[in-house]
Amino acid sequence: MQLKKKTIMVLALSLSILSQGMVVHAAKEEGYKFKPEGNGKWMTGEYHAHTYQSDDASQSLQEVLDHGFQEYNLDWIAISDHLRTSTRDEDGNAIAGGPIPLSQGLAQYQVPGIKQLQAAGKYKNKIIFSGFEWDMPTYEHVGIGIIAGKFGSESSLKAVSQFEYLFTNREESLFDPADVANWNKQGSRAFTTREDARMALAWLEKNYRNSSYALLNHPSRKTVYTIADIRDFNNMAPNVVFGMEGMPGNQMEPDRGGLNLTTPENRTYGGADFMIAKVGGVWDALLGEGREFWNFTNSDSHFEISENRLYSSGYWPGQYAKNYTWIQGQDMQSVLDGMRSGKSFSVFGDLINALDFQVRHGNKQAEMGGDLHVKKGTPIEITIRFKSPKKNNNGDAVKVDHVDLIAGDVIGKAQPGTAAYSKSTNDSTKVVKRFTSKDWKTDRDGYNVITYRTVATKDQYFRLRGTNLGVNVAGETSNGNPLMDPKTDIEDHEMRFAEINKRNYSDLWFYSNPIFVSVDSKPNKHGNHSEQK
Template identity: 45%
Template sequence: MTKNRKFVVAMSLATMMIMQGAVSLFAKGTDGQWMSGEYHLHTTQSKDAGEKVTLTEHILDAAFKEIDLEAEGWSKAAAWELPTQTTDAEGAAFDYLVLADHLRPSFRNPDGRAQDLAFYQGLQQQIAKIKELQATGKYEGKLIFTGFEWDMLGLDHAAVGIVAANEEEMIEGIKAFEYFFSKETKDTYFTSEDVEKYGERHNENTKENTFRAVQWLKDNYPNSYVLINHPARKDGGEAELKIEDIRKMNDIAPNIVFGFEGILGNQMSNDGRGESKEVYGGADGMLAEVGGMWDALLGEGRRFFTFANSDFHFKVRKDPTGGSYSGYWPGEYSRNYTWVEGDTMNDLADALRSGKSFSVTGDLIDTLDFTAKGKTEKVEMGSTLKVQKGEEVTITVRFKSPEVNNYQTIFGTDTETTNKVAVDHIDLISGEVTGKVSQSSKDYTNPTNETTRVIQTFTSEDWTTDEEGYNTLTFTVKADKDRYYRLRGTNLDINVEGQTDEMGNPLRDEVKERPSADSINDHNYSDLWFYSNPIFVDVQG
């Protein structure tokens, strides 16, 4: 029997940057394939990620499951610092990875040795290190890029990817961006020739300079991207990210500011899951609240998409009683699945921009085919279906789950949590698309979409499973108004104490005083979700 339920909303965004000349993931000329990965994590080159195990090589080893525990550094790590090793989950290794150290001075090189350089100089070291590792035969067939996390001026963070014609132009773009828009990089990191070349800096901590930076990227590197990270983290503070800030950045450069970090990193944080108080089942409020900020943007028809990231700095810093806990290694807990056509950095950027992707925690699913079909046309996530008013629209969802995920205890504490994976239910969410609001409109500051609803909830009684293991369900509706449709799914039933309400909505993740690492880990692995990007339906007549 199908259960009808309702839900609530949220907010989140991210940033990134990418390196040319990476090893191709697939041969030229292929139509494309699903790839898993992420674009927001840190190495020892970020000052707040200074563990011995966070060297560039170790991060890549973990993401691509090429860990040699006998290697220098790994062998000296405490067990709780290491990424989870045991998993039968298919696709456990990432296919692509974008490193994103802070756009701040580079105090360590990729091997952890102390230094004092501008970020762009440290980034060149990181690129050289990646190439050196690839030359030994490591990470064959993987797409590896390097980028940065920007302290947006007057706001919080974003992942920035400067996409250029070649590596030399990319480095020049990063250097210029750092000069103009990094509040952490001092004047003394640049030469008199640099000052003469670039002129006035615009790194005062104001939102206006963030908007200026987005325009600069559009004018100089138009294939780049700025993806907002942990959007609700500064709620109530001076750097609070408001919907009008997102709208303005997207208005300036919709091809660059096209998404956000909806499933947060730092899920092991003992200062609130994802280092934020507005987290619901591991998702930022911007994503989690039905009818909230994301739905408000989608209701304008904005192609603005959600992603997941680890934001990895370290896992467990000390011991089970007095330690600090940050997040999961890349690929250990969360991941994006993105459909990529081609074999270059531009192709990956375009793939993220297309919206044909979904994000997941705890490997709840590893395959999702979400389509909408009218009389003559069928489209997928990120696309628009054009139909006549009154025409039937058939929505089809096909998904798979692995048998197990990466769960294991950190300190061996007894627990009822397991690594078995199963979807309890999937919600189909829809809202009306009424058109983009102008900056002069009173609705420009409105962070809600009152038309958004959970229009159908599906359980295992509603889907069939074929011989290949695909679970399939369909839903048919008559086209009435311009709309979008999106999915969320979870392993949880309705009314689970501390996790879901009587309608199945995720509850706010509690911030507990001095929680143990195992209690955080167990909670996270018992509370799994996936989110799709939307399909738009444009009704003619």
């Protein structure tokens, strides 16, 4: 009888520990082998870099590609010049006859320039694509790519030209009359109102739902988006509008990331947009609906330091910001499929260069962007494996101080017209566990390994963030949360450039995309989890 009581007490204690969550870092974890889902590999890249074909940039196509691929070893780059008129070609030469639409500039200069460089033997085994940055009517910049077949094919170039005709204010006379006649039969032009913006996104979803993307760049820069807008965009084009540049480029600007208005929502925090930096903020509100809406980073490269050495803007592609995405293939469509899957994480300053993040129960598992479906009360195990390079591109030794496991409840999609549809917070979101070096062991492959166990009691998501900073660093962090980035305002230009760079490399972060856990409910496509009963 006493033995039975003792056994019951032990079981009760074990369940109590599981329900609260616990960290496991026993020696046996050093031998743990992570098994990724599907065939593929981690690849680094970005979709937001400019050349001379953007009038506010001062770098050639080859300079962008040389730095991104040869110096910083990216695997893929999507050029993203402004969808405006271009006055220069890819090398900075003036275009005879005056400005032309960007789509024409891509066809005449950028795409042939890329093919010529590749034919000369440059960038072997690298993926290059020509996207563009659209001025979305009444809103902000959107990074868009329309693949529509093989890179540089007539169908893909024609699709960009049609988009530019339909959804910008370019003069009709700048386009081929036969194309214009055909396009006018298919629909009217729309480039002025909020409704026009939505029409463009719906057009992409209808015509290129599996072969295009439209991702919100520096979303808080002008505070023009409400969360209701983002929900609208994702609702009408879920395959196309599946994420945002939550870790913006232009990190060399005095106002980090170029976010320089006076409201707290407009600033960066540890270089990240407020939408993702705030625990329980906009991103968490979207994830709390079960939306498949992901975070990315980019360089937004225009120039690092201006030729007259008066201004600074952004780093080269891959120099400071990287997206790591699990990609199955060797073309831009494969990159897009990987991005849309959510199996990716984003990093500043090479804080980490590898991350495995998994939730599992028995033989069932889910990784970033995935969904683990289990019964209520099921024990689940969260495994985190990461490592850092010996030095980053600034020549600094890098070390993660702590990793936060963040969780929030998933309660189903908010309905248009309700108060919930305009709510930009998720009150359930919190840091459920903070891991330091005391909580991880290094395995034989050089990964730091953390295992955390808990019980699935409701629909939730889990995501990660990590930093090189301590939990309470004056001017930088408070209780582990990043503080607002101050403007680096030094009159001497060279001193200012150096201080900006020092500021950025002393304040490094990474963010993972989430993993969903569904309890006693089957998730619908695009993460529309059923509400808990």
